[in-house]
Amino acid sequence: MLEKIIRKYYNAILGYCYHSVGNRSAAEDLCQDTFASFIEHYADCRNAGNIKNYLYTIARNKCTDYFRKKTPIFMEEVPEEETGEHMEEMVIVRQMLMNLPQEFRDAVILRYFQNLRYSEIAAVLEISLSLAKYRVKKGLELLAAMDTEVGDETKRD
Helix, strand or coil: CHHHHHHHHHHHHHHHHHHHHCCHHHHHHHHHHHHHHHHHCHHHHCCCCCHHHHHHHHHHHHHHHHHHCCCCCCCCCCCCCCCHHHHHHHHHHHHHHHHCCHHHHHHHHHHHHCCCCHHHHHHHHCCCHHHHHHHHHHHHHHHHHHHHHHHHHHHHC
């Protein structure tokens, strides 16, 4: 049963961790820690409800702990096959995500990189549905404002 759960959700949790911290190696470690914690507390969580939401909650807490440790964050190199404008856009988006306050970053990542519904985001973040919608909307507004600033700086160069 545990192996089936891990297979089903591993890539989604790894993706969430990666988008949260911006570093593949750290994301892999955080993902492993997430599943280790899940396995350790599996007996407690079997009746806790949605396993997927529970895993995202654990992953979010692991990512939060990662930032609390004040570990330096290095933006991962983009693969060599990614070239030109696309690579530049990916780096800019990743940097902008890292500059969002965590509450908005988590909501945007869960919505647009993990494709969770607002109700699932609310459950993972342990907030109300309306607050989940607000955080996604505000996060997008902040990203748009950052994008405008980046565009203005580019025009000046």
